[in-house]
Amino acid sequence: MKAIVYDGPTQMRYADVPDPVLSGADGAIVRAAICGICGSDLHIYHGHGLNTTPGYVVGHESVGEVVEVGSAVHNFRPGDRVIISASTGCGNCHYCRRGYSMQCTDGETGGYGRGGSHGRHGASWGKGMVLPGLQAQYVAVPGADANMVALPEQISYEAAIVMTDSAPTAWLAARHVRIVPGNTVAVIGLGPIGQMAVMAAEAMGAGHIVAADTHEYRRKSAERFGAETATKDTVEALLDERTAGLGADVVIDTVGSESALTQAMQLAATGGRVAAVGVNKEGRFDFPYRMAMHKGLEFFVGLTSVQRELQEILPLAAAGRIHPEWIVTHRTGLSKGAEAYSLIEGREDGVLKIAIDPWS
Amino acid sequence: MKAIVYDGPTQMRYADVPDPVLSGADGAIVRAAICGICGSDLHIYHGHGLNTTPGYVVGHESVGEVVEVGSAVHNFRPGDRVIISASTGCGNCHYCRRGYSMQCTDGETGGYGRGGSHGRHGASWGKGMVLPGLQAQYVAVPGADANMVALPEQISYEAAIVMTDSAPTAWLAARHVRIVPGNTVAVIGLGPIGQMAVMAAEAMGAGHIVAADTHEYRRKSAERFGAETATKDTVEALLDERTAGLGADVVIDTVGSESALTQAMQLAATGGRVAAVGVNKEGRFDFPYRMAMHKGLEFFVGLTSVQRELQEILPLAAAGRIHPEWIVTHRTGLSKGAEAYSLIEGREDGVLKIAIDPWS
Amino acid sequence: MKAIVYDGPTQMRYADVPDPVLSGADGAIVRAAICGICGSDLHIYHGHGLNTTPGYVVGHESVGEVVEVGSAVHNFRPGDRVIISASTGCGNCHYCRRGYSMQCTDGETGGYGRGGSHGRHGASWGKGMVLPGLQAQYVAVPGADANMVALPEQISYEAAIVMTDSAPTAWLAARHVRIVPGNTVAVIGLGPIGQMAVMAAEAMGAGHIVAADTHEYRRKSAERFGAETATKDTVEALLDERTAGLGADVVIDTVGSESALTQAMQLAATGGRVAAVGVNKEGRFDFPYRMAMHKGLEFFVGLTSVQRELQEILPLAAAGRIHPEWIVTHRTGLSKGAEAYSLIEGREDGVLKIAIDPWS
């Protein structure tokens, strides 16, 4: 089959790779309908991935149709439309059975575990660890009952590709900060996850949503999802105007840098709740403890268990309440996949999400 | 009347000061029955308080009997036994009316506000700001309906003095980490607040409680409240034994140093919740973002709104379910108050809490 | 001043009554801008009210501007735009301070109390008990800090009049059934409260909303708020189609009859949650215990504490997320108030809510 492989820093290649085979009785084979590129794939593109040895298939976003299932798969059969979860677990432990694949307690297969190590399933695809990437025509999914989610017929594959990672990551953040209807929500960074955070906040009953990004095209998109927008320099003033200086009940940071995290806490009202889902390159930051203590802040940071978040996202999309597909700005073929990486990196041409057709 | 005043670093003095007068129509005068010393008073004792000018009355823990109320006070009358909240607010804003005095939005009178500044009520007593301290025979309480709480007859003044600050601070932490019955809880630091954190966790349905402190007398006390104990060097091993290596669902840190905060996050299981209520001298710490992200941690840090927490603490104490008075290890008179400071500082003689009689 | 008074069954009269005076230091006088008629006023109109002695002013819906405040009022001053709560309490007890006026524990002044009796404030206006009605030009509000809510400038008086009772009653129901985003919600009965229940469900993140009423004009209105609609005979089939036969996660009944309540439980999915806010004339109904036990249902019934619910409704309206004013179908003057009663009773002319101008 055809796939995109990592050949070295900034070298992605459209290549022939072996067809996948069933991983076991609980596995399934999916024929991809659309695959996607995540902002975090840029780390791999630049050679900063978990595995810098060239040659592995990349990507962790794919949706499609089941073509084969193992004998111990209960909830799927050939012909089913599915979302493949970007987060993978053993499928059988207490947490996996409930959808929290990131909390998988099977030290061998999935999740990060208490120490943060990577298991056999490596918690995800296409990192050059164990599970190959999903920018490919077919996928072998282990623990299919746990690592795939049925896609209702009302939801298009374009909406679904956004639900493999971007929407669930935003939903994780929005859910953890427990938006009470009427709450003022601030969102920092309006890439695909920030856009989805605005969408999630609106769906959960936010009052004012104030969102910040440097790029105008991103701000325009966020406004369509229901936000008022500003830049990082003007967002505090806008927020103060909307809240009589009290600040945001809830802040979602999708950037992850120390300056963004510090601003998130600054924007929060007393008693506020802050969630961060951006990647921080240093892996640490200087936490403003005294300010947070005086304000009584809650701070959450985490990675998404896609299966868990889809429990709420899917019925909203099926009912037409949310429109994740609005962030699909470009469409291309897998044979042009390498070019898509540079487009995303450059934030050119108004790009948010690119839907890749594996068959062209 | 008699009171303890700050005369300079390590100089506390038993002195005559003017009797307090009603602060207004919404104020009350309380005759103290017992007053206490909080660990945070040691900062003032050492001259690191918010106001280093000598001469002000210190302390923020007092319980007693109402002797006079203003004409606009609805819920109290002379003869009522009361707990004076260590945290003070305007009494009328949205938050104060609900007990969240630390979130008081009246920029002039109370709370810290979004920027962390101190208002007229200074958020508390005895810091040398506006409200005088409570290590005194009488207290003038502003906003009496909001800043005092009725003390049920079943609860002794000795139990009540622990409820002016230590127990509510621990309860704030325990409540924010949302202990689910059966959860394993780790507590770091077993001063009065740590002791109360163990008590709170037990009352909220914790399964295993694993608590750490250097001092054996503190560990013994925590065991009475229901904990298994260790030192900071052995706590992780004990916790791993109790949880098959998964870690604590919930961690409460009462120390506040960077090493304690880092250990708290290390002890947490994936999906864990961590609360910190200790004072951090630098006001900042190096947050282990990558580890926290991989584990999906929630982190809370805050100061207590005593009135809010007493809603749950008081009925538990009245029903005999909790015993905050178990941490009262010493009793003395106000005339010996200065000596009490050095006793607490030295952590000598098994001291946890000292009940001070203002009248001897 | 001018007001509508009850003169006997179906006899409402536009009359001159004495101007109200301040009820005490904690009271306020409000000049009405708009007043409304609630469906429950029809009980009084028919002489089935709590007091059948003619002559009292009726109505419990009014919004306007503060013209005078007592010396102990903290949060309002002349010129403030306010919503007068349809539910009244003492203003000082634990519950009133938090907005739960229906749980007022002051046996003398408000709430229903554990036994269901009426206190001095009678829990509401215009029942011929103690507090006169609000279909009048001026109102004396006792416990003004607790029984009035500030109206943000972005919200029109027409939207506000819907927030005095209809919207908060629906919100109470929707909040008690704890709508999880994506939940399927069924609403029975599409009078003003049913319309607001659809609005509330949509704001709280409902997926499918399936709503039933006999009248087509009501169904059309509910569709504008985001529902799919049916009649009581066809609603189950529509719901089954949307949920593959599983039923509604949440059901809100606004009718209150035994048949409506029974249907509500029938429509609920296993593990479902049902809230009822309609008046049941018999005061009792035959509860399908076995069915509810097999399905594991939660059932809530209650009366709204307007002040509590407005905490969430007001910021949503101020941010333009909800539009309660969409149910104002008619406008008239107080001098034509009597006619308005017969219009509402007849459900003629597409009537949902009538905004009454007290000054014409």
Place this chain on the structure above:
Amino acid sequence: MKAIVYDGPTQMRYADVPDPVLSGADGAIVRAAICGICGSDLHIYHGHGLNTTPGYVVGHESVGEVVEVGSAVHNFRPGDRVIISASTGCGNCHYCRRGYSMQCTDGETGGYGRGGSHGRHGASWGKGMVLPGLQAQYVAVPGADANMVALPEQISYEAAIVMTDSAPTAWLAARHVRIVPGNTVAVIGLGPIGQMAVMAAEAMGAGHIVAADTHEYRRKSAERFGAETATKDTVEALLDERTAGLGADVVIDTVGSESALTQAMQLAATGGRVAAVGVNKEGRFDFPYRMAMHKGLEFFVGLTSVQRELQEILPLAAAGRIHPEWIVTHRTGLSKGAEAYSLIEGREDGVLKIAIDPWS
């Protein structure tokens, strides 16, 4: 193997029955260590069961050791100590995977479903439907990963037999009424489930627990678990004394009769929450709608999903916080099982729970 079979009204017989065999690849065989009799078994004993045709094995309480597992069982292996859930589901649907077997959506195999019908698994054992009873030496468990729960080594089989149904049923009730620490809890009926309701309330942080039963030996037992007790005639007075007439925040009824259910709502405070888990023979009752509406009550009724509730019960028992084994008052052998039924029926000899040894 040996088992107790139903031979007709009040005719239980110790009999030889065929050894069970694996139900499929996802099944397991358990060698019973202790089995129990539930109060609800008395309905079958009297011939009022779901199937009145004689000859089937009865009982739905058993704990023991796994002796064989099918090839698709992930979480158990021979030698594991297990609790067999009294509630059974398909094991694979959304709800079963999370432990909510009573909400099983597989219409063929388990749960009651929306209409209340019984599926292949019949929602439980020993009703003469499909799954044979558990008062036997061996059990074939279908969907073993979902329908069995691992028993930690710290927990005795005697404690575990109480956790197969009684403790989880009480926990369901206590969890649904959301006990806030300090809440006053009333419990009606002190059979095994009522005893466990007292235990659950205490573990969840109840303040006062006031419990009612006619039998003194039951009241004595409940006092050991932390309740104050009364009869049904004196309970309201005791409750009023403890709450200054406000009533109970939370009421748990374990009786199910109309008079008990009505009393439960009468005992509740305004804003109270009531849960019922007793069997109501008529399947309906006269619900005091007006009183409930004035008070704003929540009412829950349901059957337990054992697996779900054990998530919280097991770690509490493993940590020694709760002692379900305190209700085991009698021990006997399976060969004397028939006599045990008449002992339980008569409520003689201080009987609460009988632990039956299948091997004697």
